[in-house]
Amino acid sequence: MANKEEKLGIKVKKSDDFSEWYNEVVIKSELAEHSPIKGFMVIKPRGYAVWEKIQHFFDANIKKLGVKNAYFPLLIPEKFFKKEAEHAEGFAPELAWVSDKEEGEKYAIRPTSETIMYDSYSRWIRSWRDLPLRLNQWCNVLRWEVKQTKLFLRTREFLWQEGHCVYETEEECEKETKMYLNEYKKICEELLAIPVIEGEKTEKERFAGAKRTYTLEALMPDGKALQMGTSHNLGQNFAKAFNIKFLGRDEKIKVPWQNSWGLSTRTIGAMVMTHSDDKGLVLPPKAAPTQIVIVPIFKSEDKDKIVTKAEEIRSRLKDYEVELDDRDGYSPGWKFNEWELKGIPLRIEIGPKDIEKKQVVLVRRDTNEKEAVPISQLDKKVDETLDYVQNHLFENAKKFLKSNLVFAEGWKDFVKHLKDRKLVEASFCGRIECENEIKEKTNGATSRLIPFGQPKKLGKCIHCDKEAKFMVIFGKAY
Amino acid sequence: MANKEEKLGIKVKKSDDFSEWYNEVVIKSELAEHSPIKGFMVIKPRGYAVWEKIQHFFDANIKKLGVKNAYFPLLIPEKFFKKEAEHAEGFAPELAWVSDKEEGEKYAIRPTSETIMYDSYSRWIRSWRDLPLRLNQWCNVLRWEVKQTKLFLRTREFLWQEGHCVYETEEECEKETKMYLNEYKKICEELLAIPVIEGEKTEKERFAGAKRTYTLEALMPDGKALQMGTSHNLGQNFAKAFNIKFLGRDEKIKVPWQNSWGLSTRTIGAMVMTHSDDKGLVLPPKAAPTQIVIVPIFKSEDKDKIVTKAEEIRSRLKDYEVELDDRDGYSPGWKFNEWELKGIPLRIEIGPKDIEKKQVVLVRRDTNEKEAVPISQLDKKVDETLDYVQNHLFENAKKFLKSNLVFAEGWKDFVKHLKDRKLVEASFCGRIECENEIKEKTNGATSRLIPFGQPKKLGKCIHCDKEAKFMVIFGKAY
Numbered sequence: 001m002a003n004k005e006e007k008l009g010i011k012v013k014k015s016d017d018f019s020e021w022y023n024e025v026v027i028k029s030e031l032a033e034h035s036p037i038k039g040f041m042v043i044k045p046r047g048y049a050v051w052e053k054i055q056h057f058f059d060a061n062i063k064k065l066g067v068k069n070a071y072f073p074l075l076i077p078e079k080f081f082k083k084e085a086e087h088a089e090g091f092a093p094e095l096a097w098v099s100d101k102e103e104g105e106k107y108a109i110r111p112t113s114e115t116i117m118y119d120s121y122s123r124w125i126r127s128w129r130d131l132p133l134r135l136n137q138w139c140n141v142l143r144w145e146v147k148q149t150k151l152f153l154r155t156r157e158f159l160w161q162e163g164h165c166v167y168e169t170e171e172e173c174e175k176e177t178k179m180y181l182n183e184y185k186k187i188c189e190e191l192l193a194i195p196v197i198e199g200e201k202t203e204k205e206r207f208a209g210a211k212r213t214y215t216l217e218a219l220m221p222d223g224k225a226l227q228m229g230t231s232h233n234l235g236q237n238f239a240k241a242f243n244i245k246f247l248g249r250d251e252k253i254k255v256p257w258q259n260s261w262g263l264s265t266r267t268i269g270a271m272v273m274t275h276s277d278d279k280g281l282v283l284p285p286k287a288a289p290t291q292i293v294i295v296p297i298f299k300s301e302d303k304d305k306i307v308t309k310a311e312e313i314r315s316r317l318k319d320y321e322v323e324l325d326d327r328d329g330y331s332p333g334w335k336f337n338e339w340e341l342k343g344i345p346l347r348i349e350i351g352p353k354d355i356e357k358k359q360v361v362l363v364r365r366d367t368n369e370k371e372a373v374p375i376s377q378l379d380k381k382v383d384e385t386l387d388y389v390q391n392h393l394f395e396n397a398k399k400f401l402k403s404n405l406v407f408a409e410g411w412k413d414f415v416k417h418l419k420d421r422k423l424v425e426a427s428f429c430g431r432i433e434c435e436n437e438i439k440e441k442t443n444g445a446t447s448r449l450i451p452f453g454q455p456k457k458l459g460k461c462i463h464c465d466k467e468a469k470f471m472v473i474f475g476k477a478y
Numbered sequence: 479m480a481n482k483e484e485k486l487g488i489k490v491k492k493s494d495d496f497s498e499w500y501n502e503v504v505i506k507s508e509l510a511e512h513s514p515i516k517g518f519m520v521i522k523p524r525g526y527a528v529w530e531k532i533q534h535f536f537d538a539n540i541k542k543l544g545v546k547n548a549y550f551p552l553l554i555p556e557k558f559f560k561k562e563a564e565h566a567e568g569f570a571p572e573l574a575w576v577s578d579k580e581e582g583e584k585y586a587i588r589p590t591s592e593t594i595m596y597d598s599y600s601r602w603i604r605s606w607r608d609l610p611l612r613l614n615q616w617c618n619v620l621r622w623e624v625k626q627t628k629l630f631l632r633t634r635e636f637l638w639q640e641g642h643c644v645y646e647t648e649e650e651c652e653k654e655t656k657m658y659l660n661e662y663k664k665i666c667e668e669l670l671a672i673p674v675i676e677g678e679k680t681e682k683e684r685f686a687g688a689k690r691t692y693t694l695e696a697l698m699p700d701g702k703a704l705q706m707g708t709s710h711n712l713g714q715n716f717a718k719a720f721n722i723k724f725l726g727r728d729e730k731i732k733v734p735w736q737n738s739w740g741l742s743t744r745t746i747g748a749m750v751m752t753h754s755d756d757k758g759l760v761l762p763p764k765a766a767p768t769q770i771v772i773v774p775i776f777k778s779e780d781k782d783k784i785v786t787k788a789e790e791i792r793s794r795l796k797d798y799e800v801e802l803d804d805r806d807g808y809s810p811g812w813k814f815n816e817w818e819l820k821g822i823p824l825r826i827e828i829g830p831k832d833i834e835k836k837q838v839v840l841v842r843r844d845t846n847e848k849e850a851v852p853i854s855q856l857d858k859k860v861d862e863t864l865d866y867v868q869n870h871l872f873e874n875a876k877k878f879l880k881s882n883l884v885f886a887e888g889w890k891d892f893v894k895h896l897k898d899r900k901l902v903e904a905s906f907c908g909r910i911e912c913e914n915e916i917k918e919k920t921n922g923a924t925s926r927l928i929p930f931g932q933p934k935k936l937g938k939c940i941h942c943d944k945e946a947k948f949m950v951i952f953g954k955a956y
Contacts, residue, residue, distance in 0.1 A: 035551050035594075038581055042598055045546035045613065052547065068523035069530065073513050074587075074618055074635050096576050098587070103516055109552075109576070109587070116513075120520055135523065140552055140618070157552050 009337060013278050018222040019150075022273055026151045029281035029342050031272065039149050039156035043265065046342065047152075049289030050268050051159060055138065057191050058161065058263070061183055067134040067163060072116050074139075075107035080115035084241040087114065090208020094143040096156075109142040114209065114234075114260055117164050118242040127247045128168050131256060132176075136163040152269030153226070153478050160264035166244065166256045170235075173257035177233040180261040181214045184229035187263065192271040193284040193394040194218050195401050196228055199449035202428075202472065204435045207260075211235030217448045217473070219401050220273045223421025225448045225475040228270060231261035275366070275393050281343030282366055284393050285386040291320040292382070293344040297332045297351035310350055313360065313375070317382060340365060345389050346382065366392055405473070414462050414474070418445045423475040425451075427468035429461035438463050438474070448473045487815060491756050496700040497628075500751055504629045507759035507820050509750065517627050517634035521743065524820065525630075527767030528746050529637060533616065535669050536639065536741070539661055545612040545641060550594050552617075553585035558593035562719040565592065568686020572621040574634075587620040592687065592712075592738055595642050596720040605725045606646050609734060610654075614641040630747030631704070631956050638742035644722065644734045648713075651735035655711040658739040659692045662707035665741065670749045671762040671872040672696050673879050674706055675901075677927035680950065682910045685738075689713030695926045695951070697879045698751045701899025703926045703953040706748060709739035753844070753871050759821030760844055762871050763864040769798040770860070771822040775810045775829035788828055791838065791853070795860060818843060823867050824860065844870055883951070892940050892952070896923045901953040903929075905946035907939035916941050916952070926951045 010028060012021045027033050031047030034040075043051065059069070075098060081088045095108040110116065117135070125133060138161045145156055152158075163180060167173040181198060188194045196216040206213045210232035217225050236255045238244075248254045275282040285291045296303075296310040307326045314322045323344065325335050332349070339347060349361040354372075362371045362381065366389050373381045401423075408414035408426040417424040428434070428447065439446055441463075450470045458468035488506060490499045505511050509525030512518075521529065537547070553576060559566045573586040588594065595613070603611060616639045623634055630636075641658060645651040659676060666672045674694040684691045688710035695703050714733045716722070726732045753760040763769050774781075774788040785804045792800045801822065803813050810827070817825060825841040832838055832850075840849045840859065844867050851859045879901075886892035886904040895902040906912070906925065917924055919941075928948045936946040 033598075036597060037551055037553055037555060037583075037585065038578070040551040040553065042551065043549040045548050048548050049546070051549075068527070070523050070526050071521040071529075071618075071637060073515055073518040073520065074620065075515055075518065077515060098574050098576055100516070105515075107515065119514060120511075140549075142552065159549060 009341065010278055010280050014221065014276070018273075021278075022269075023151065025272055025276050025281055026269070029272075029276075031268065031281070032151045034149065034151065039145060041149070041151050041155045041157075043159070046289065047268060050271070050283070050287055051265055053287050053289065054187055054191065054263075054267065055161075058183065058187055059138075061186065062136060062163065062180075065134070065179070065183075066132070067136050067165075069137060070135045071137055071139070072110075072113050072120065074110055076110050076113070076116045078106040078108065080119055081108060083115065084209045084238055087209030087238075091143075094145065096142050096144050110139075111141055111143045112260075112262070113137065113139075113141075113162055114164065114238055115242070118238050118244060118258075121164075121166060122242045122244045125166060125244055125246050125256065128249050131166055131168045131246060132172065133166040134163070135165070136161055150269070150478070152272070153266050158264050158266065160262050162260060162262045164258070164260045166239075166258050168246070168248070168254075168256060170257050173259055174233055177212070177231050177259040177261070178214060180259070181216065181229070181231040184216055184231070184261070184263050187267065188216060188218065188228050188270075189394065191284070191286050192267060192274075193287075193390060193397060194228070194267075194270055194274050195394065195398045197401075197405075197423075197449060197451055197473065199451035199473070201230075201449060202430060202435060202447045204432045205447055207232045209234065209237055210260075211237065215449050217423075217475075218270055218274070219404055219423055219475075220270065220478070221400065222273075223404065223423075223476065225423060225473075225477045226266070226270050226273075227448075227477070228267055229261070229263035232259060234258040234260060274397050276343070279337075280341030282393070283343040283345055285345040285390050288343065288345050289321060290323050290344055291386060292317060292346045292348060293323045293325055293339045294348045294350065295325050295332055295335050295339070297349060298326075300328075302352055303328075306350060306352065306355065309355055313348065313350065313378065316379065320382070320386075336363075346385060364389055408462055411462060415442060418442050418474065418476070421476070423448065423473050425471055425473050426462035427458045427460060428470060428472040429464055429466040430469035430472075431464070431466075434461060434464045434466075442474075445474050445476055448475050448477060487819065488756055488758050492699065492754070496751075499756075500747075501629065503750055503754050503759055504747070507750075507754075509746065509759070510629045512627065512629065517623060519627070519629050519633045519635075521637070524767065525746060528749070528761070528765055529743055531765050531767065532665055532669065532741075532745065533639075536661065536665055537616075539664065540614060540641065540658075543612070543657070543661075544610070545614050545643075547615060548613045549615055549617070550588075550591050550598065552588055554588050554591070554594045556584040556586065558597055559586060561593065562687045562716055565687030565716075569621075572623065574620050574622050588617075589619055589621045590738075590740070591615065591617075591619075591640055592642065592716055593720070596716050596722060596736075599642075599644060600720045600722045603644060603722055603724050603734065606727050609644055609646045609724060610650065611644040612641070613643070614639055628747070628956070630750070631744050636742050636744065638740050640738060640740045642736070642738045644717070644736050646724070646726070646732075646734060648735050651737055652711055655690070655709050655737040655739070656692060658737070659694065659707070659709040662694055662709070662739075662741050665745065666694060666696065666706050666748075667872065669762070669764050670745060670752075671765075671868060671875060672706070672745075672748055672752050673872065673876045675879075675883075675927060675929055675951065677929035677951070679708075679927060680906075680908060680913060680925045682913045683925055685710045687712065687715055688738075689715065693927050695901075695953075696748055696752070697882055697901055697953075698748065698956070699878065700751075701882065701901075701954065703901060703951075703955045704744070704748050704751075705926075705955070706745055707739070707741035710737060712736040712738060752875050754821070757815075758819035760871070761821040761823055763823040763868050766821065766823050767799060768801050768822055769864060770795060770824045770826060771801045771803055771817045772826045772828065773803050773810055773813050773817070775827060778806075780830055781806075784828060784830065784833065787833055791826065791828065791856065794857065798860070798864075814841075824863055842867055886940055889940060893920060896920050896952065896954070899954070901926065901951050903949055903951050904940035905936045905938060906948060906950040906952075907942055907944040908947035908950075909942070909944075912939060912942045912944075920952075923952050923954055926953050926955060
């Protein structure tokens with residue numbers, strides 16, 4: 001048994017080698033693994049089930065907001081990419097190409113679908129009556145990354161949703177661009193229990209072709225920032241490039257306003273990093289495909305009786321996905337380790353003494369706290385405990401974010417905070433050249449976002465001493 | 479108005495030019511359209527919503543059977559394809575290739591995922607405890623077809639699900655291969671209201687690499703057969719090619735048994751063909767994203783009163799998706815035409831006289847039957863009527879299938895029935911050469927399936943007069 005336990009568990013501590021620890025947790029908890037194709041991953045059932053949780057949550061919410069799902073081609077003709085210059089330039093290095101020799105055409109596998117969708121939009125939209133047009137697609141995209149692969153966070157193919165809306169007015173477009181960002185915030189905070197900072201990207205970090213990019217940034221335990229979702233106000237850039245026009249209420253031909261917004265499987269990686277520990281995966285109950293595991297503690301002579309009771313308990317917990325582990329040949333301790341590794345939020349133990357006392361023992365995955373609970377109170381206690389776990393994970397992550405978000409008074413302070421792996425608030429001039437110099441001098445720190453809720457006074461830029469345009473949060477990023 | 483109505487409606491009759499009629503119905507009812515990329519389609523929201531109905535129905539059913547969803551890479555290394563010889567040969571003409579110059583590798587965009595999945599399976603499966611392994615993925619696939627594109631039925635990219643299971647024993651594998659076929663039958667008959675014939679493919683028509691292919695065939699109104707879904711018993715072919723082995727209960731190393739099964743967006747095309755008419759799309763209520771449209775009939779002076787009543791009715795019909803069309807500037811007649819074109823199964827009309835009489839008028843899309851219904855009985859009547867529509871469409875299609883499935887006594891009879899666009903039952907020797915000759919002599923008829931439930935006596939082959947092996951259904955196919 002000892003041998004098995006050793007093989008099963010996480011060998012590297014989160015505090016010793018965060019990157020290797022993360023890789024081990026993802027693989028050993030069976031969320032995903034590296035594919036034999038360089039840069040690609042296989043999303044295993046336990047990982048895909050988390051993605052389904054995100055899909056169901058978000059899909060229901062955006063449908064209420066009038067968004068409809070559709071599906072556009074995987075391949076995008078080269079000529080479409082060339083239409084919006086900045087967009088073309090931004091994505092050029094990451095494209096994978098397919099040639100159709102018969103047609104003499106070259107197609108890119110979609111890295112994002114603005115161009116192919118807006119080509120259709122230019123034929124679909126005729127009048128203000130066709131607006132707003134709000135479409136979304138759930139699909140795979142390909143970006144031929146050259147940096148080292150990291151499961152969920154950096155792979156050449158990933159799964160995501162991309163929303164693409166068209167509006168009559170600039171105001172409506174801007175309002176909804178922020179509204180979708182807020183929907184992403186709900187996924188992060190309510191489902192994945194990850195606190196996020198909301199704001200806008202600087203010119204340098206903006207989406208290729210966008211007027212403004214709004215973003216949610218989360219802070220990982222290793223001090224790196226991770227972009228959780230972005231919503232782009234595209235202005236009229238793409239509408240002009242793709243010749244999208246509409247007849248206005250005043251009978252005049254107008255150019256509409258557009259946004260696009262995406263959230264991907266990388267959020268699963270953020271969830272793993274944020275909550276998990278040296279024993280393995282920790283899942284917030286709302287994002288967990290299985291919330292509860294029941295481990296009956298039996299010897300062969302009393303197995304029937306105890307497993308019958310365990311089954312009775314399972315059938316009572318109808319609101320949850322429950323696993324009952326009644327396997328022979330594994331000790332209870334081995335089972336505890338396995339389900340802890342796999343991140344099941346709540347364990348219910350039931351042995352002969354518990355049956356005598358008409359109780360079970362609840363064990364929380366996040367704190368390891370144990371509590372004997374009378375079976376008569378089980379349903380209420382399970383509801384409560386799962387709520388506690390969800391809230392506790394979120395509160396812990398909030399505390400971490402708060403204590404690692406610091407303000408830099410001057411350049412020295414700024415550099416020191418970055419070295420200490422903090423997210424650093426600083427006044428900034430907003431110029432691309434200045435941002436490039438900051439990145440160079442700090443070994444890779446980038447502006448993460450211009451947070452909503454700016455201070456009244458700004459003073460001088462932290463780096464170049466020119467007049468500051470806004471307060472920006474800098475950090476190292478994934 | 480007359481002009482608008484003309485533009486909106488279907489111009490070609492189903493009985494005059496079936497193919498053009500189909501294309502018009504799909505496009506004008508806004509299910510899908512041709513993409514500017516040759517061979518590709520855009521699935522529009524109304525079409526995608528039908529796919530979501532199929533997904534929800536099937537996904538829930540297979541999860542109950544122990545199937546889990548996962549996701550494998552879009553790209554498949556050339557060397558994987560080469561491992562199973564028949565499979566490689568079968569798919570070779572249809573592959574689209576991406577080159578990674580740095581790695582010196584060539585990848586095909588997946589036409590199906592046996593090879594990439596079974597490469598993983600060979601590492602995942604160690605012992606009989608890992609079996610059965612039952613995985614499914616919802617994804618896009620690419621097959622570079624050269625035949626003319628037909629929306630939903632023949633496009634280079636389509637959406638589907640592919641299930642891939644591994645078993646300890648041949649018996650279990652065979653049993654479940656048929657079980658998944660039966661799940662497909664439920665989609666066809668219970669959801670899409672399309673009757674199907676179940677059976678096995680002949681050697682010639684079998685999936686490349688399979689031991690046996692089970693199929694569901696439906697008959698379209700133009701007399702062509704359409705394959706609705708297939709489930710392949712792969713035997714040990716792929717397991718041997720991909721070196722999948724497991725330690726048996728007897729501690730001996732064994733080769734497992736596998737199946738794979740797929741159903742695609744082409745079933746949406748079959749649904750359109752089967753039920754729709756010269757006024758446009760007809761959707762079975764269970765496959766319809768919107769089951770009911772309420773059209774209030776008002777003049778500007780009584781609009782408020784009537785729309786208020788219509789909203790009250792909508793809020794009562796909680797179990798359904800209901801659209802309320804209170805647009806100004808369109809006559810009721812124009813609205814009726816539009817919603818008929820788009821296939822909404824049930825229309826509720828409410829005008830000033832109806833309000834006086836405390837009634838509404840229900841109009842069935844399939845038969846155009848009208849019925850005045852007291853508002854007090856609305857819920858019950860709506861339930862009933864939608865059930866009638868669903869059953870009526872299915873019964874109609876069953877009658878059509880029954881009257882067009884004929885038995886051929888001899889060769890002359892066989893040829894005549896095929897000319898008359900029937901599905902023809904005939905005794906058959908099973909030889910590939912014989913089947914090739916039949917195809918040639920009949921201008922393209924192929925064996926559709928060897929139906930389950932074979933006659934006791936077979937006699938001689940319809941074509942070559944050799945001893946018959948089974949009774950086969952022949953027909954022209956999509």
